[in-house]
Amino acid sequence: MTPLRIAGIRLAATAAGIRYQGRDDLVLLELPPGAEAAAVFTTNAFCAAPVQLARAHLAQGRPRYLLINSGNANAGTGARGLADAEACCTALAAAAACAPEQVLPFSTGVIGEYLPVERIASALPGLLDGLETDGWEAAARAIMTTDTRPKTAATRCDLGGRQASVVGMAKGAGMIRPDMATMLAFIATDAAVPAGLLDELLRAAVADTFNAISIDGDTSTNDACVLCAAGTLAGGPVAARSTAAAVLGEAIHDVCETLAKAIVRDGEGATKHVTIEVVEAASAAEARAVADTIAHSPLVKTALFASDPNWGRILAAVGRAGLDALDIEQVRIWLDDCLIVSGGGRDAAYTEDAGRAVMSRDAFRIRVALGRGDAAARVITCDLSYDYVRINAEYRT
């Protein structure tokens, strides 16, 4: 197995008592001087205080520390929430002898409660003392909220004779008591990557991985995904539009995809892992609209839970996705390799037994061909089960 390690990057985790008892809930990730970072954040207008601050700090240049807590999202906390997040950055900057702007804060957990700044500040000296290159696994565990297992991934790639590493950790989104279910992901490479290219590689990787998983269609106030380039790999920076950039981009994509799939699989209540592929669309946007409509349909999701090849629900979802002048005669829908819809209705050769055989699998694919063009989209989702309702209704009560 590829080791979870990036030369120059050190991590530490500790139990600061933010919300949980007897487990780590605070992580410090240290970047070497000169490292670059890029990030994408939630588009939710009610974005949390740490999201606002991390975005502002990142705009001012190279960060040295990522400070991540679980148990409290510091969201919906207004001006005090922002001051609390700033206080944490300032405390760390003082202890680590850097500027507050070189600290990026991240939080995940309950919305609407104030951050226990004192407890976090008190834990910082211990975290700084405990930093180590092999801290990824412990960090992945500490950022969990209701995830059932830590999520890490690592790969290597060949940049023209140089072996670069890419490592990542993430925590889950949706269906896992989703109030506490911000998606946070931290990916790093030892390669040196200029800021512009790093941003480009991150956005390309996220588009069809983290941004293409759907649990329940709700987006969090705290979602963030960060890509760091330590620059500790010998041989100079990776050039934009080079073969090395493409190879590194693919490795980053692979790590993001592994983590994104792990998030879907870890959805509490999820019993099925379903990939929705839409092809032959007139544009990527309409392909995505159809995939999202299917992925978010409660009727489709309950049919998935029941292993019921209820093609009428999939067909109805395609029909209401808002496509201009959709010719339903051209639409074909498959469950894995089983054609279920053609010519505006059930395919003549389709049998219920064949459909049920596919739907009974733990993982399968719903494929929709629209007959309108060459564009495609893919979304990974899961089913809607009793446990989804139980987890989300019973949380907080």
Place this chain on the structure above:
Amino acid sequence: MTPLRIAGIRLAATAAGIRYQGRDDLVLLELPPGAEAAAVFTTNAFCAAPVQLARAHLAQGRPRYLLINSGNANAGTGARGLADAEACCTALAAAAACAPEQVLPFSTGVIGEYLPVERIASALPGLLDGLETDGWEAAARAIMTTDTRPKTAATRCDLGGRQASVVGMAKGAGMIRPDMATMLAFIATDAAVPAGLLDELLRAAVADTFNAISIDGDTSTNDACVLCAAGTLAGGPVAARSTAAAVLGEAIHDVCETLAKAIVRDGEGATKHVTIEVVEAASAAEARAVADTIAHSPLVKTALFASDPNWGRILAAVGRAGLDALDIEQVRIWLDDCLIVSGGGRDAAYTEDAGRAVMSRDAFRIRVALGRGDAAARVITCDLSYDYVRINAEYRT
């Protein structure tokens, strides 16, 4: 109680054995010569054969008969489905001595099975013999699929000294084994209303009643709402832009609202009846976008089920509704009269007990003020319960 009766309109219901045993499943509604009709249909691209045919027939002028069956949606049935619907219209036209184009067909029930045309045709003579003015209640019962009770409404209004009647019946949508849960609504008045005005009154009434209820966000292949004007009320037609038109429009709106609310209340699995009001929006479209995002959020809906005043979920839904440059400081959110969110987070005076007191009610209002303008929207919805999953997962299995 206002009687369920419109002079000149007769109905009959019978058990044609389309799917159910021992209950009526086929309805004939007869309009007097000269009656006008207007209709709105599902926007789903995979609209059912009867929807295509009813739309085409209505475009050719005044209908004489509405033929409505439950148990089979005749959707996803391709060319044969269209031929089957046509065969039913032709059979009725022959028996009733009218043109096939004067028959509007409607179907609701399972998707993807062929209509038993023979059984329907055989039942037509009996239906024609049984037509009666007092047939609304029996008809409302016969068009049910998994509705637990028939839905009817009636009111009267004063058109400058003339008492006009408005009567309606509907069957439910969503959450009621939604594959069989087409929303069908048939409203009628004895007033004479020119076709153009009738269409206008229907669209105005539907906009914030049937089109403003949300069970699970899925729309059916078969939804239809028809408004008929028998023209049997003495005194000549209602003129466009007259006071009488406004008064009649309000009565039609009231009947639609009563039926729409009855549909939400009858949602199997629904335990809460929630009105979402969005005010101070820059446009009606953005008000509706916010209301829909809240109404369709599985996280909000499971919190409603749990009577959990989880304001973070409502706030997050507002934040992801896609509004340009939303100033979250301006947003206020109430549960009935209890202010829960202001200044970008939980209102200072809010207490969990006050929120829980509202959420424990069977019916309450979520009110969102955006501070961006004067536009508003309203959506009526319900919660997401264990029973929603049970009903939708166990159907067909």
